[in-house]
Each structure stands twice: as structure tokens, then as C-alpha cells.
Amino acid sequence: MKKTFLTIVAVVTVFILLISLRTQATSQTPTLWGLYENNLKTAKYVDLTHAFNPTIPVWSGFKKAKFRPTVAGTDIPNYIQTGQEYTYKAHGFIATGYELPTDQYGTQLDPPAHWNDYGATISDLPATYAVRPLVVIDIHEKVAVDSGYHATVGDILAWEKKYGRIPKGAVVMIRSDWYKKWSNVERFNQKPFPGITLDALKFLHQQRNILFHGHEPLDTDTTPTLEGEAWLLRNHYTQAEGVANLDRVPETGALVTIGFAKPEGGTGGFARYIAICPSNWSHGVSVIEAPGAPLPKQRYQLQRDTNGVLKPTQS
Amino acid sequence: MKKTFLTIVAVVTVFILLISLRTQATSQTPTLWGLYENNLKTAKYVDLTHAFNPTIPVWSGFKKAKFRPTVAGTDIPNYIQTGQEYTYKAHGFIATGYELPTDQYGTQLDPPAHWNDYGATISDLPATYAVRPLVVIDIHEKVAVDSGYHATVGDILAWEKKYGRIPKGAVVMIRSDWYKKWSNVERFNQKPFPGITLDALKFLHQQRNILFHGHEPLDTDTTPTLEGEAWLLRNHYTQAEGVANLDRVPETGALVTIGFAKPEGGTGGFARYIAICPSNWSHGVSVIEAPGAPLPKQRYQLQRDTNGVLKPTQS
Numbered sequence: 030m031k032k033t034f035l036t037i038v039a040v041v042t043v044f045i046l047l048i049s050l051r052t053q054a055t056s057q058t059p060t061l062w063g064l065y066e067n068n069l070k071t072a073k074y075v076d077l078t079h080a081f082n083p084t085i086p087v088w089s090g091f092k093k094a095k096f097r098p099t100v101a102g103t104d105i106p107n108y109i110q111t112g113q114e115y116t117y118k119a120h121g122f123i124a125t126g127y128e129l130p131t132d133q134y135g136t137q138l139d140p141p142a143h144w145n146d147y148g149a150t151i152s153d154l155p156a157t158y159a160v161r162p163l164v165v166i167d168i169h170e171k172v173a174v175d176s177g178y179h180a181t182v183g184d185i186l187a188w189e190k191k192y193g194r195i196p197k198g199a200v201v202m203i204r205s206d207w208y209k210k211w212s213n214v215e216r217f218n219q220k221p222f223p224g225i226t227l228d229a230l231k232f233l234h235q236q237r238n239i240l241f242h243g244h245e246p247l248d249t250d251t252t253p254t255l256e257g258e259a260w261l262l263r264n265h266y267t268q269a270e271g272v273a274n275l276d277r278v279p280e281t282g283a284l285v286t287i288g289f290a291k292p293e294g295g296t297g298g299f300a301r302y303i304a305i306c307p308s309n310w311s312h313g314v315s316v317i318e319a320p321g322a323p324l325p326k327q328r329y330q331l332q333r334d335t336n337g338v339l340k341p342t343q344s
Numbered sequence: 345m346k347k348t349f350l351t352i353v354a355v356v357t358v359f360i361l362l363i364s365l366r367t368q369a370t371s372q373t374p375t376l377w378g379l380y381e382n383n384l385k386t387a388k389y390v391d392l393t394h395a396f397n398p399t400i401p402v403w404s405g406f407k408k409a410k411f412r413p414t415v416a417g418t419d420i421p422n423y424i425q426t427g428q429e430y431t432y433k434a435h436g437f438i439a440t441g442y443e444l445p446t447d448q449y450g451t452q453l454d455p456p457a458h459w460n461d462y463g464a465t466i467s468d469l470p471a472t473y474a475v476r477p478l479v480v481i482d483i484h485e486k487v488a489v490d491s492g493y494h495a496t497v498g499d500i501l502a503w504e505k506k507y508g509r510i511p512k513g514a515v516v517m518i519r520s521d522w523y524k525k526w527s528n529v530e531r532f533n534q535k536p537f538p539g540i541t542l543d544a545l546k547f548l549h550q551q552r553n554i555l556f557h558g559h560e561p562l563d564t565d566t567t568p569t570l571e572g573e574a575w576l577l578r579n580h581y582t583q584a585e586g587v588a589n590l591d592r593v594p595e596t597g598a599l600v601t602i603g604f605a606k607p608e609g610g611t612g613g614f615a616r617y618i619a620i621c622p623s624n625w626s627h628g629v630s631v632i633e634a635p636g637a638p639l640p641k642q643r644y645q646l647q648r649d650t651n652g653v654l655k656p657t658q659s
Binding site: 033059060061062064065066068069070072074075076078079080081082089090091092093094096099100101102103105109115117121122123124125126127128129130131132133135136140141142143144145146147148149150152153154155156157158159160161162196198234238239240241259262264265266267281282283284286287288289290291292293294295296297299300301303304305306307313314315316318319320321322323324325326327330331333338339340341 | 348374375376377379380381383384385387389390391393394395396397404405406407408409411414415416417418420424430432436437438439440441442443444445446447448450451455456457458459460461462463464465467468469470471472473474475476477511513549553554555556574577579580581582596597598599601602603604605606607608609610611612614615616618620621622628629630631634635636637638639640641642645646648653654655656
């Protein structure tokens with residue numbers, strides 16, 4: 030009996046050792062490169078950004094952008110004269126110049142300084158504006174019935190009932206499907222258009238401590254004083270505007286990368302948001318499908334259209 | 345004896361079950377939100393981007409940017425007249441206008457279309473330009489001895505000997521510490537300045553299948569034909585220029601987010617690169633240290649300087 034008992038003890042000990050070794054191996058924090066290899070490489074990427082050009086919707090109080098070929102800023106002997114256009118043929122390269130009368134243009138990231146003379150500018154945003162959990166609150170069916178519908182605290186709580194508490198520091202985007210009207214420049218900015226109530230914004234920031242919210246129209250709400258945007262920026266919060274493709278990302282479980290041009294002291298962001306969705310998601314492309322290098326050749330030669338926008342054009 | 349044997353079998357069975365359950369739980373692919381919570385939230389973020397303004401270094405063949413306050417594009421009765429400036433006091437908000445004579449400005453992402461009339465433009469880049477492994481090849485000691493030093497295949501192989509093979513799809517940045525001369529506008533663009541050899545670029549793309557490489561100067565090399573940039577863009581690859589702070593990130597093990605303004609058909613990127621470093625890294629800030637909402641209040645009121653740049657200024 031004593032021998033048998035010892036055998037049991039030995040077997041149990043070996044198994045405990047095995048378990049502890051195994052647990053140690055699997056619970057070790059994976060490296061960031063390991064995360065990329067195992068999770069981010071196979072994830073599905075969806076661009077939430079409109080490309081901007083001289084014809085997109087903009088608030089009536091602002092002028093639209095102009096695009097034009099870059100010209101020489103100085104004489105370069107035997108090469109180019111001041112004011113001459115760089116061309117592929119003569120100089121080997123081209124570049125593009127932009128007249129941007131406002132930074133409230135296209136898909137944006139609004140820093141507090143837009144409405145707040147003591148607020149952070151776009152170049153003050155910390156490096157932690159990089160990648161965050163993405164929450165998508167879907168009001169598109171309500172908006173289909175009432176174009177002027179504004180998201181409420183109730184809509185947020187309904188999301189939480191389904192998926193759990195909104196993570197601290199998340200980016201919360203309001204899906205209205207309004208972005209599909211982007212090419213209908215006249216209609217896009219006309220009231221009624223969807224928004225988010227001030228109460229909902231306060232709830233998201235004060236009760237859930239999100240990083241920022243985003244919406245598809247170019248305004249946060251349709252109140253005469255723009256009370257939502259005013260409250261956000263005057264209280265040192267940021268927001269995303271003119272976001273696209275929220276119908277192509279999951280309501281929970283995705284991440285979002287936050288990119289933008291970085292003019293010093295800028296008051297608006299020429300932004301680029303990319304959703305990173307689970308690898309079994311039905312939309313988007315993975316790094317394996319779209320590695321990005323080398324990039325595909327254009328079907329036709331690039332030529333500027335009448336607005337100065339470079340496009341592949343059949344001659 | 346039979347009873348004892350059964351006991352052993354029972355104990356062993358229970359332990360095997362426990363092990364298998366435990367293994368299943370820990371080896372299950374973590375969710376993207378789990379990755380954020382456990383790894384990205386505590387990671388250290390380092391901005392690799394220069395803020396751009398009207399005084400930064402630019403190639404002599406281009407003109408510099410102009411920044412100015414946004415003015416009304418139209419009359420709005422009882423509010424503002426065409427051409428009047430928006431002010432915090434009168435209108436509650438301001439915006440900023442930019443004249444950008446070239447998209448080869450500041451920290452950039454060059455798409456093939458810059459040098460290739462059949463190349464992808466900035467708005468053609470796939471959504472998978474979002475987050476990638478970051479490799480940093482350090483030549484700063486060689487550059488300290490010889491300002492015109494260009495990174496070689498040997499420098500890349502030395503990195504690989506130390507850290508292993510460069511991951512496919514990575515972003516490879518060449519650290520020269522040249523970015524520290526950014527405020528020395530005259531010197532920054534003058535030869536000799538550091539670069540990367542054409543052989544090294546070919547090796548990175550053809551042998552290692554990287555996404556793109558990046559460098560701190562505004563040119564890839566100092567050859568008269570800019571042979572490196574020409575080869576890259578004509579072969580449908582992209583590149584990063586004017587990158588900063590590579591001395592503050594690890595040579596291996598970090599990720600990088602890739603952000604940029606998205607003008608349709610653009611030939612250069614007003615980019616923003618953020619390195620995501622392991623949580624025990626000595627530089628950078630974590631989401632816990634710099635949550636980003638609410639943002640800190642400026643010490644002084646924002647006012648435009650003589651270049652139109654908005655800055656906190658003591659009255």
C-alpha cells in the first residue's frame with residue numbers, strides 16, 4: 030500500500046509540474062511582433078476615410094480646396110525655371126500643390142483648439158492617439174425613418190446590454206449610413222441630418238471615459254449653436270467627423286488606427302482611420318491579401334482632371 | 345490493489361482533463377480587444393513625426409508652406425462677411441488655411457505616383473497600411489564619423505545576425521540621428537547627408553519583402569539621379585522620408601502605425617508615424633500615462649505667430 034501511495038504522489042507531482050510548465054509557457058506575455066504575426070497579419074482592414082478633393086461636401090461658410098501641379102520654386106540651371114511645372118517626362122517626377130482654405134475638410138480629427146483658445150492643437154495630441162478599441166453604435170435604421178435622428182444615451186445603453194461595458198479609452202463611432210450620401214454634395218450638409226445628443230456625448234466622456242466619438246456627417250448635431258461640438262472642444266475633448274464605411278465593420282471587437290497630417294498648431298485634422306477587424310470578418314482585406322508592396326500598376330496613365338486631381342485616364 | 349489502481353487512473357484522468365481545459369483556455373487566439381487591454385494599453389508610444397510649419401527644411405526646388413487663419417467663403421447674414429476671419433470671440437471657433445505648394449513636405453509617405461505615371465497614388469494605398477513590425481537599423485555612429493555614409497547590405501545583415509531575419513511586410517527605418525539637425529534648416533538638406541544604397545533597398549524589397557523603408561533626411565541618397573528613390577517608386581514601392589526620434593525606439597520588437605492625409609490622387613503624404621514599443625521600454629508614454637481625454641489646457645492663450653502658426657503665447 031505504501032508503494033502504491035508513493036506512486037500516486039509521484040504521478041500527481043509530475044502532472045503538477047507539467048501543468049505549471051505549460052501554464053508558464055502559454056501565459057507569458059506575447060511580444061508585439063508575436064501579436065502582429067498571430068493576430069494583426071490575418072486581421073481584416075477597412076478604411077473609414079473619404080479621400081478628399083476639390084468637389085467634396087464642405088460647410089457653406091468655408092471655401093473648397095484647390096489641387097494643382099507643383100511648380101518650381103526657384104530657377105535650377107539646365108533643369109527648370111521658376112514657376113514651371115515638374116513633369117514625369119522632363120524631370121522624372123511630379124508633385125502636387127494644395128490650397129486648403131480650411132482644415133475642416135473631409136474626414137477629420139477636431140482638436141480642442143478649433144473652438145477653444147486654451148485648447149490643444151493637432152500637433153499637441155499625444156502619441157497614444159495611435160490605436161484603440163473601436164465601438165460602433167448603429168442608429169442607421171432609426172435614421173432611415175427620421176433623417177434628423179440623434180443618438181441617445183438609450184442607444185448607448187442598448188449597445189452595452191448586448192456587448193458589455195464600453196472599454197475606457199475606446200473610440201466610439203456612430204453608424205448612421207449617412208456617409209453613403211457623400212457624393213450627393215447638396216444633400217449631405219442639409220438639415221435634417223443625423224447627430225448625437227449632448228447627453229449622449231456627456232455620458233460617453235464622463236461615465237465611460239472614451240478617447241473620442243466619431244460621426245459620418247460634418248457636424249456633431251443640428252442644434253443652432255452646435256452645442257455638442259462646443260461642449261466637447263471647450264472641455265478639451267476631440268472628435269472625428271466625416272467618417273465612412275461604418276456599415277462594413279463589427280459593432281464590437283475591432284480596433285482602429287488614428288492617423289492625420291501634423292501641421293504645427295493645426296485646428297483640424299486631415300485624418301485617416303483604419304478599422305482592424307477579426308480575421309473571420311466578412312469585409313476588408315488582410316495583409317496576406319493586400320501586402321502593399323509592390324503596389325498594383327495603374328490600368329491607364331495618370332493625368333490631372335479639370336480639378337487638378339491625378340487619375341488613371343484612358344487617352 | 346485493484347481499488348488503488350482505479351484511484352490512480354481516476355486521479356490521472358482528472359489531471360489530464362484539467363491540463364486540456366487549461367491549455368484550451370490559454371492557447372485560444374486572444375481577441376483584438378484582449379490584445380489592446382493586455383499589451384497595447386501598457387505599451388510605450390513614441391511619435392516619429394516632425395510637426396510641419398512654414399519654416400521647416402524643404403528641397404530648394406520647392407516653395408514653403410503658408411499658414412493663415414480661415415476666412416468666410418461666403419456672406420452669412422448677421423454673422424460674417426465673405427473674406428472676414430473667423431474668431432473665437434465673434435464666432436466661437438477658428439479654423440486654419442494652408443497653402444501647400446508641394447506634398448514633398450515634412451514627414452512624408454511617398455507613393456509610386458510621385459515618380460511613376462502608372463504608379464499608385466496616396467489614396468490608392470490599401471487599408472493594410474495601418475500597423476506593421478518596425479525594424480530600426482542603426483548607422484548613427486558611422487554617420488557621426490562620415491556625414492555622407494549610406495546604409496549597406498552589410499548593415500542589414502549585421503542587424504539580422506543580432507536579431508534574426510527581418511519579418512516580411514515590416515517597415516524598416518534607418519536611424520542616422522540626422523533628424524536632430526531639423527531646426528538647422530540650411531544644413532539639413534546640404535550634402536553630405538546620410539542615405540541608403542540602392543543595393544540595400546533592393547535587398548530589403550527583393551530578398552526580405554518589406555512594406556517600405558524610411559529615413560531621416562528628405563532624400564533617399566545623395567546620388568545626382570536620386571537612384572534609390574527612382575528605383576523604388578518606378579518599381580511600385582513606397583518610402584518614408586523626414587522621420588524623427590528613431591534614437592528613442594528599440595531596434596527590434598516595436599510596431600509602427602502608419603497615418604497620413606488622404607487627398608485623392610495625391611503624390612506625397614503628410615504622414616504621421618507612431619512607434620508602439622514594449623511596455624518596459626525606457627522612452628515614450630503609455631495610454632495610462634497619456635490617456636488623451638481630456639487633453640491638458642494650454643498654459644497661455646493661443647495666438648498666431650508671424651508665420652500664421654497658432655501657439656500658446658504669453659501676452
